[in-house]
Amino acid sequence: MGGVRTALYNYLFAKKMGGDFILRIEDTDSHRFVPGAEEYIIESLRWCGILPDEGLDASGKLAETADARNPHAPYRQSQRRGIYRKYAEQLVEGGYAYYAFDTAEELEKERSTAEASGQTFIYNAATRGSLRNSLTLSSEEVNSLLQERTDWTIRFRMPADELVAMDDIIRGHIDVNTSTLDDKVLWKRADELPTYHLANIVDDHLMEISHVIRGEEWLPSLPLHYLLYAAFGWERPEFAHLPLLLKPVGNGKLSKRDGDKMGFPVFPLQWTAPDGQVSRGYREDGYFPDAFVNLLAMLGWNPGTEQEIFSLQELVEAFSLEKVGKSGAKFNPEKAKWFNKEYLRMRSDEELADAFMPILKEHGISADESYVREVVTLIKERANFVRDFWDIAWYLFKAPEEYVEKDAAKFWKAENVAMAGEALEKTDSAIAMEEYIRSMEWPMGKVMNCIRLALTGSSNGLGIADIMRFIGREEALARFHRAEERLII
């Protein structure tokens, strides 16, 4: 959800400003590769209607070769690995970065000894002088280590004590002193890949990115990114850090486990993890994509008016980063349902009937399309989701096989059954029946609920006249007689 919202805001901003929305896959961590994840992202965006202007080829896959539509291909960073090394080395030559030869074990040892004395180990100006890197070793040593070993890195040489003055479109001005920052790894010899920080800056520059709109969790690395742009001598893009999506109860960032625990999806589409764990998706739960997009848009942004329902096109027109809030937004599953309900009501009866048909089929019902459409017209106001239709109106498709005990005890009484039977037998339409009951001065509620019990198996649901209009008088009588056989007075 959080990722989709970030993509959505990027899309809305780009479209609003007449720009392009570019899809790039940042897969520089070879250890975290997840099969199917890239396809999942693309399919999710497509379902939401957030279509990239650039990044996908004609078949809808990530573009691998450059053409008029995709001038910056490839868009998968793992396929761009040849690009980054020279930029990393350019920084070393300029004195902005250096080679580091510390092993993971050595660094781990530094961390634990620091921790033992109540300190925190930071790889920066204060410590780099006593560690194994191209700043402390002789150039002969460095050269031979560069040749012999395959586990070295290139680290950014964070200035010792410098104020970085930054501007964020959403958060305004922020100052950070570099003394609190560390020498981030920019490039890893082990897998010949950059880390996020380097790859992101290089590619944003190469792809002519004007605006970086991302989650708030990136705010702490903004100074590094500022410094990187300065070190390269590149013009930097504008930045906007979005508020986080928080879990509905308690504190903290929305995580995939929350949904499983609290009964709502956190993924746009159902996702099966490599370990077989299945996470439910908004699509599979019956949400309309435009409802999902709408509810996501309202989490952290508002139009400044009281309008709540927006099509994607309307969102594009109304969107502005100035109206994005600063504080984290707790996700409210109840409101999410409300959005879907609003969209369900806006859907045509034809479309809803089409969506209902396969559900009917699952229940072994083959019904006439026009009949289903009329049912939908009657019940759409009572549902949040298409899947609710069956629970609301199943008895318009088949007779009840059992009766709610409590309701039967209340309404299936000799006098009621006698009145109901007579009313049913002596009239030929629901309207006539109602008139008959009235003219006999019988208690409408008791008689009607007695009939409803026979027709539907319980004492609540649709109006009797509506039910009879659909199932017909013959079927109504048949159900009534069956109830007489089955129920004990």
Added chain:
RNA sequence: GGUGGGUUCGUAUAACGGCUAGUACUCAAGAUUUUCAUUCUUGCAAUAGGAGUUCGAUUCUCCUACCCACUACCA
């Protein structure tokens, strides 16, 4: 621990120094209905605390509290 960010009804938010702090979701009550749902009406409910600036502070400044993020050869 350090650094940064944040804080208006339960939730999402409005009010960019000036109305009785508005709206939506949820919840409750009433009306309507043969029941349920819908619909309509009404209601409950908030500026974290403390200083300061000001004629006037939800809004600006500072302090405190709390929450969040980051603090990896992850993104």
